[in-house]
Amino acid sequence: MTVLLLAGLLAACQQEPPPAASPPQAQNSYGATERAFVELAIATDEQALKLLEHAGRPELTANRNTELAELRKLLDAPYVNQHAGHDMPGMPTDAEIQLAATSPDALDQFVRTHLTESLEVVRSARTAITHPPTAEVVALMERHRTAELAGS
DSSP states (O other): OHHHHHHHHHHHHHSOOOOOOOOOOOTTSOOHHHHHHHHHHHHHHHHHHHHHTTTTOHHHHHHHHHHHHHHHHHOSSOOOOTTTTOOOTTOOOHHHHHHHTTOHHHHHHHHHHHHHHHHHHHHHHHHHOOOHHHHHHHHHHHHHHHHHHHTO
């Protein structure tokens, strides 16, 4: 019996211990959700600036530049545009930007689409973001989009 017990103990000692559970993201910390939102918002605002240069609404350009400055302050690592070439809600595509440059009707449509769709994204982020500085930028973006839509 002693031999069996000893063999069992030796076998157990040779097994690797289970991996330590990673601690849950602390409430109010900058985590994966915040980083994903910041990266998406930067990519969207950068594309929007290309569209808005044709819109003749300098307040929209100023707002995007303000947002970009605040968003970049939140990054915890170098920014890499993971969304280049994507067709995402609120993010003007290169084809839309090219068409908007030659068609006032398309420009108006794409600006309005950017504003309404990016407002939806921001409102969704508001419910998911717990990091206070990121939440402040989300609130800023929501105020911008709401005022911009009211002025269009």
